[in-house]
Amino acid sequence: MTVGGAILGAALSGMMFSIKIALFLVPALILYELLAPLPVFARCGRALAPWLSRLGMSPPCAVPLVAGFFLGIIYGAGIIIPIAEEKKIGPEELHSLALFLCTCHAIIEDTLLFALAGAAGPGEVAGRMLLLAGLRLLLALAVLGGRQALLLRRGKKPSLALD
């Protein structure tokens, strides 16, 4: 096989791979944009508040948390940076928020990319996505819950206050 032929072949399989991923990625992103403003999600946000405090965050953290969780740190930064600059969020809380987002972010795009690599069909993709997303969320909750428990045991006032 000639060098040109080899390059063409590799380019073609790269394109096929991209198309396969795009077929899932584009509808998923559109669906997210369309569903995000539904009132159900606002209610979820309010329901989140008591859980947030258990993880060392106050209600103003909810918006950047959700943005980073679904869209990723870089997309979410547009929301995170201004809120952090307004000092609505103390440094301890910001650390909790960042810790959570480092463990678990861009839950749609990133997990979908990994789920698609070498998957046999839509069923396997969905199964892998749920597995990856679920595990990362559990891990984030465990890390933050553990950190709060540790801070409490040390007798420190659990976050929320500016230090």
Added chain:
Amino acid sequence: MESPPSPRDRLRRGLRRGGHACFVLFRVTVPTFIVMDLLRRLGAIDAIGAACRPLMSVFRLPGEAAIPVLLGCFINVYTATAALGSLGLSGGQVITLGLMLGMAHSLVVETTVLKSAGARALRLLVYRMVMSLLVGWAASRLFIGSGP
């Protein structure tokens, strides 16, 4: 407060994000596949694989899997996925790598972003890398049958 965007605006934004993601995907995947193919023909993939085998075997992964890990950490998830796709790994291996890369990717860009948001970025960076190794080890025991 600005008025909430209409469904039409939402649709447009979704399409724009989807289009942008596709553009990134194509721009990154096609060259990655070509370079990976070239490297394979030159024997470089085998060499990297052999060099990284001892380290990657901790995670029950082939040595070549070090390539998507490094690409993911230093560049981004798209490049890593493209390299992943060209290696032909098993489902359990992809899950393990997905979790490892999920914890630690685009480290340069994301750490910069976190730093500019005022977070303790260096500590978070260390946390991510350590967690990635721990999660990778745990996932390999769960999802990859007893290794080679």
